[in-house]
Amino acid sequence: MTQGTFIQAVLIPDLPPPPQIRVTEAATRFNVYRNNVVVSLTEALQAAFPAIAQLVGPEFFAAMGGEFVRAHPPQTPVMAFYGAAFPNWLRGFAPVAALPYLPEVAAIEQARREAYHAADAPPLTGEQLARLAPDALVTLCVQPHPAARALRTVQPALAVWAQCIGVPDLARETPPEVLITRPAMAVQVHPAPAGTASTLFALANGVPLGEALGDVNPAHILTCLLGAGALANPKVFPCPT
Structure with a gap:
């Protein structure tokens, strides 16, 4: 099993667990791990974009964040920089099309993060x-x-x-x-x-x-x-x- 295969299995909920861990008990633990990964990354995203979370509400943000996490998994273990693609991603996310200011608000929050760590x-x-x-x-x-x-x-x-x-x-x-x-x-x-x-x-x-x-x-x-x-x-x- 390659690292890429494992990451795909973690991030895509419709995929079954990798063949190496399809024993019932191991598969159950894998599904728990899969959920924890997405939840923790979504929480990191919410912490980085608090105004967006406030504007759309926690339940919607959790669902939206899960979509983003699966489309843009982390490329580095440094969570301080995770979510840089979020503002542009929002521009193409159809469920928020009625809130055209949302990507620009997210861009302000991302710029503040970058300024903080510069x-x-x-x-x-x-x-x-x-x-x-x-x-x-x-x-x-x-x-x-x-x-x-x-x-x-x-x-x-x-x-x-x-x-x-x-x-x-x-x-x-x-x-x-x-x-x-x-x-x-x-x-x-x-x-x-x-x-x-x-x-x-x-x-x-x-x-x-x-x-x-x-x-x-x-x-x-x-x-x-x-x-x-x-x-x-x-x-x-x-x-x-």
């Missing part, structure tokens, strides 16, 4: 930028902070997430984008102007700051990024050469 680096500050000449500012190569994540939203995902989690200051916010950062080792979620995600993407690919900010409200985007600690200090976290 490497640390000192942020670039407005005071540091103010010391630069205008020409140097425009051509500055600066990387996003390792914990920074930006998401485009077309649904009121930030408001829905904030209402579920109990963040009243954000419960009325419907920004075009959401910025997640981790200043002082605490994950924070911020409303962000349009263009924030594309700016971070451009910076991550080595585009100079002036070009990355573009022509649409660059001052607003830069103020948002600096205020949230979303840019890394280039002296400590330099651009790749």
Whole structure:
């Protein structure tokens, strides 16, 4: 029996136990193990996406989580990263089609997880930028902070997430984008102007700051990024050469 065969048998409930364990007592124990695996992975998923669990209810989440677990078994024993595919998977999960904000809420929760576990680096500050000449500012190569994540939203995902989690200051916010950062080792979620995600993407690919900010409200985007600690200090976290 290969490892792949065993994993298939564990995750697909319609499959019989592997031939090597079809003795009645062993098969019974295998079915208990099979159920425990799916339940434990679903519980890990629920812990990672508490707002989604609250929105759909525990019974529905358990059934939905089981579907996801069988389609996306863990690829690593580190459960802190399990479920990264969940937001995109929700987009194609027909039973939640009437809740179009659900994938974006899940994306916010996933981005918060990634920010929490990301490497640390000192942020670039407005005071540091103010010391630069205008020409140097425009051509500055600066990387996003390792914990920074930006998401485009077309649904009121930030408001829905904030209402579920109990963040009243954000419960009325419907920004075009959401910025997640981790200043002082605490994950924070911020409303962000349009263009924030594309700016971070451009910076991550080595585009100079002036070009990355573009022509649409660059001052607003830069103020948002600096205020949230979303840019890394280039002296400590330099651009790749």
